[in-house]
Amino acid sequence: MQQFDVTAHNYDFVFKDSFSLFKNDIGDFLKVELPGIVSYLETEFSEIETSTERMDLNFKLEDGSILHLEEEIEVSVDDLIRFASYDLKLYNRYRDRIQTIILCIKGYPAAEAAFNAGSLGYNTTVVNMSDKDGKEKMKELREKIEKGEEINYLELIFLPLMNSDQDMVKRVKETIELEDKLDADQKFKNNLAALTIVLCDKFLSSENMIELWRDRKMVKFFKYVEDQGKNEEAKMLMLRQIKAKFGDSDNEIIDLINKAELSKIEDLSEKIITADSKEEIIDFLKH
Numbered sequence: 001m002q003q004f005d006v007t008a009h010n011y012d013f014v015f016k017d018s019f020s021l022f023k024n025d026i027g028d029f030l031k032v033e034l035p036g037i038v039s040y041l042e043t044e045f046s047e048i049e050t051s052t053e054r055m056d057l058n059f060k061l062e063d064g065s066i067l068h069l070e071e072e073i074e075v076s077v078d079d080l081i082r083f084a085s086y087d088l089k090l091y092n093r094y095r096d097r098i099q100t101i102i103l104c105i106k107g108y109p110a111a112e113a114a115f116n117a118g119s120l121g122y123n124t125t126v127v128n129m130s131d132k133d134g135k136e137k138m139k140e141l142r143e144k145i146e147k148g149e150e151i152n153y154l155e156l157i158f159l160p161l162m163n164s165d166q167d168m169v170k171r172v173k174e175t176i177e178l179e180d181k182l183d184a185d186q187k188f189k190n191n192l193a194a195l196t197i198v199l200c201d202k203f204l205s206s207e208n209m210i211e212l213w214r215d216r217k218m219v220k221f222f223k224y225v226e227d228q229g230k231n232e233e234a235k236m237l238m239l240r241q242i243k244a245k246f247g248d249s250d251n252e253i254i255d256l257i258n259k260a261e262l263s264k265i266e267d268l269s270e271k272i273i274t275a276d277s278k279e280e281i282i283d284f285l286k287h
Helices: 008-017 019-030 077-094 134-147 153-157 168-179 186-203 206-213 216-246 251-259 262-274 278-286
Strands: 037-041 057-061 066-072 098-104 112-116 121-128
Touching (some): 019 153, 066 186, 077 112, 077 121, 134 153, 168 186, 216 251, 216 278, 251 278
Parallel strands (some): 066 098
8 A cells, every 4th residue: 555654854845845935924824023034944853763753844034043833733841842852953953043933723821832941941932723713714715716816825735724623634635625726837736735735744644644645636746755855865865974074064065965956966975985174075065
């Protein structure tokens, strides 16, 4: 039986490929004052070994800080400790301030969730998704799409996580059907569908994911994502080899590798062997 698994590399690729949607619409959707988004940051860290411990979304902001988004059905102290451990890993890598926002599906009694461990305190902002009426938002978006009016695309892809009496699979399917009605090219609509599924994967059973994976319209796209995921794996391997030889990679090397074509990455494997410094690696990637 063919199964679909949202691996960390594929997850990152989907969001890198469509990150402009978040850049343009995230502030209006969250109703939280934020600097503009500059770039998407990978969610996979070598210290996090399982997909169940994968960070949901990370973005670099215009003021140099990092936005860390998490989705949870409910928020517990255990969740907060887990998110805090992610943020420490982010801080260890980038040494920039981090703002964590939790999208809570069943709601939370306060606008903030925090804990105090004495020498270590942790604070997050909570966005209550149960306050958003999924059925009403579906109706509103359908009417706007039929009239050709502009919409906030994040409202569309996060629609299945809003309050509704329908089960998650049905909400995902209805959302994808609505996305298919957009007056846009097929690649863009496929990207929206992929984002919708990936954002919900942690709330769906493996059987649910298989059902969605079998959808004829999505098979071709996810095969493409899988192939791109292999490219991302090659890039991660190069970063690990550079770290093993020269110590931690700086942000410039990470950015250059993320932008490099696969052919350049393949040549880089040989360059790492002969290079005597990180500066040689940077020069190689620039030319």
